[in-house]
Amino acid sequence: MLKITTLAGGVGAARFLRGLVRAVPDADITVVGNIADDITLHGLHVSPDLDTVMYTLGGGVEESQGWGRSEETFAVADELAAYGAEPRWFTLGDRDIATHIIRTQMLAAGYPLSAVTEALCERWQPGVRLLPMSDDRVETHVVVAREDGTEAIHFQQWWVRWHAELPAERIVLVGIDAASPGPGVIEAIDNADVIVLPPSNPVVSIGPILAVPGIRDAVAKAQAPVVGLSPIIAGAPVRGMADAALRAIGVPATAAGVAGIFADILDGWLVDSSDADAVTEVEALGIACRAVPLLMTDADATAAMARAALDLVTP
Ligand code: GDP
Ligand code: CA
Numbered sequence: 001m002l003k004i005t006t007l008a009g010g011v012g013a014a015r016f017l018r019g020l021v022r023a024v025p026d027a028d029i030t031v032v033g034n035i036a037d038d039i040t041l042h043g044l045h046v047s048p049d050l051d052t053v054m055y056t057l058g059g060g061v062e063e064s065q066g067w068g069r070s071e072e073t074f075a076v077a078d079e080l081a082a083y084g085a086e087p088r089w090f091t092l093g094d095r096d097i098a099t100h101i102i103r104t105q106m107l108a109a110g111y112p113l114s115a116v117t118e119a120l121c122e123r124w125q126p127g128v129r130l131l132p133m134s135d136d137r138v139e140t141h142v143v144v145a146r147e148d149g150t151e152a153i154h155f156q157q158w159w160v161r162w163h164a165e166l167p168a169e170r171i172v173l174v175g176i177d178a179a180s181p182g183p184g185v186i187e188a189i190d191n192a193d194v195i196v197l198p199p200s201n202p203v204v205s206i207g208p209i210l211a212v213p214g215i216r217d218a219v220a221k222a223q224a225p226v227v228g229l230s231p232i233i234a235g236a237p238v239r240g241m242a243d244a245a246l247r248a249i250g251v252p253a254t255a256a257g258v259a260g261i262f263a264d265i266l267d268g269w270l271v272d273s274s275d276a277d278a279v280t281e282v283e284a285l286g287i288a289c290r291a292v293p294l295l296m297t298d299a300d301a302t303a304a305m306a307r308a309a310l311d312l313v314t315p
Helices: 011-023 048-058 075-082 094-108 113-124 155-161 185-190 202-211 215-221 242-248 255-261 273-283 299-313
Strands: 003-008 028-033 039-041 044-046 129-132 139-146 149-154 168-174 194-197 226-229 268-272 288-292
Touching: 003 011, 003 202, 011 028, 011 048, 011 299, 028 048, 028 185, 044 094, 048 113, 048 129, 075 094, 094 113, 113 129, 129 185, 139 155, 149 155, 168 202, 168 242, 185 215, 194 299, 202 215, 202 242, 202 255, 226 299, 255 268, 255 273, 268 273, 268 299, 273 288, 288 299
Parallel strands: 003 028, 003 194, 028 129, 194 226, 226 268, 268 288
Antiparallel strands: 039 044, 139 149, 139 168
8 A cells, every 4th residue: 555645735735635636546645744834723723724724624614715614603803802812813713612622621631632632533534644743842934024123923823913914033932942753654664655835835834744853854854755736836725825934034036936846855846837938947956857638627726737647766
C-alpha cells in the first residue's frame, strides 16, 4: 500500500487532500497539520486548520466557503455580541463551537492535542490520519508597523481583522524553538513512500510545520521523494492573501519564488499551465518541474492534480 505523508494548512490543503484521496483511494495517507493558526477565543481552543481538514474530508464542511460547519447557525455569536464580548472580528458558529468545547475540555483534562484530534476524528472519519505538527503551543504572530513603533499581533488578527492589509515587517512563530514534533510525525515522514506539499500557504501553513525543530531535517533526509504543488498561479494566490505573507518574508509571489523557499527539500514541483515559463527556472534549482492545470475547480480536476504530483516523482 502506498504510504503518503502530507503537510497541510487549511482550505487549500483540505481541498487538495480530497482530490488525493479520490486519486489513490487505497493509499495510506498521513496528514501533518498546522497548529500555528490556533487561537483562544471566548476561552475556547480553536484549531482552524485541523478542523478545516477534518470537516472537509469528513463531509461536514460548509462547501461555499471551504471552512466551518455546514448548515451553521450563529445564536451564540449573537448573544456574545449582545454582551459586547471581544473579539468581534472572529465569529464562531454554533455547531463549530461544540468541536472547540470538546477540544478545550480534553486539553484541560490533560490530553495532548494529538489525542484530542484523534478523538474528534472518530466522529468525522476523515479517511486519513490527522496529526498535529506538535503537541506544544506555537502561534504565528505578525509584526506590523504602527504610528508609535511596531506591534506583534496574532496571525488571525492580521488575517481576519485586517485582511493582511497592514504591512507586515516580520512573521514570528512564538514557541517554535521549544516545540517538538507531535507523536508519529517523524515516523510518518521517515516511513513515507512519497511526501506531498499541497497548495497551502507556504509562509503561514507549510512554514510553521517545517519550522518545528526536527521536521524540516526529517523531510530533507527522508528516503521518499518530496513533491509540491504551487499555491501561486500567474503571480497571485487563487484565494486568500498568500502574496501578503510572501511579501513579509521578502519572497516574490510567483510559482518559482515559492519553489525556492522549499528548494532544500523538493524533488518535484508542479506549476500551473499558465506559469509554463517558470519550469526552467525551477529546474535550475535542481527540482523536476511540470506545468499542469492547478485550479481545484472540481473533484476530478483536483484528483488529476494529485495524480500528476505523484507521477512526477514516482516511477
Ligand atoms: P488556509 O490555512 O485556509 O489559508 O489554507 P492553506 O494554507 O492550506 O491554503 C491556502 C492557499 O491555497 C492559498 O494561499 C491559495 O494560494 C491556495 N489555493 C486555493 N485554491 C487553490 C487552487 O484552486 N489551486 C491552487 N494551486 N492553489 C489554491
Ligand atoms: Ca490556516
